Amino acid sequence: MQVLVRDNNVDQALRVLKKKMQREGVFREMKRRSAYEKPSERRVREKADAIRRARKLARKQAQREGLLPAPKPKPRPARPPRPAAVAS
Structure with a gap:
């Protein structure tokens, strides 16, 4: 990085x-x-992650096919204007 x-x-x-x-x-x-993460806890976490990924993929697929409405865009805060460059 x-x-x-x-x-x-x-x-x-x-x-x-x-x-x-x-x-x-x-x-x-x-x-x-x-x-340390016990092997049983690891399996539970990995299974939950896989389910989460599958649901997200299915949701995106349904949105592409028009079965679900597209998510509302998040409002972005207005950024203050950049200061002007000072000429020396």
């Missing part, structure tokens, strides 16, 4: 890195591996 640091802005690069790691599921994986 790679993040570019622009103009020595480490805080912004760190935010981007955290967002990428969240999207990839790194934090979830770290939390899961922090303690």
Whole structure:
């Protein structure tokens, strides 16, 4: 995973890195591996994950076929305008 640091802005690069790691599921994986998981618990978790994936796939398929309405788009907060560049 790679993040570019622009103009020595480490805080912004760190935010981007955290967002990428969240999207990839790194934090979830770290939390899961922090303690021992019994084989029976692992089977239960993997089965639940498989069921969740199958339901999501079926829901998306039904939306594509028009059997279910498409999800409502999430309202995005308005971003403040960027400051103008200062000429020296």
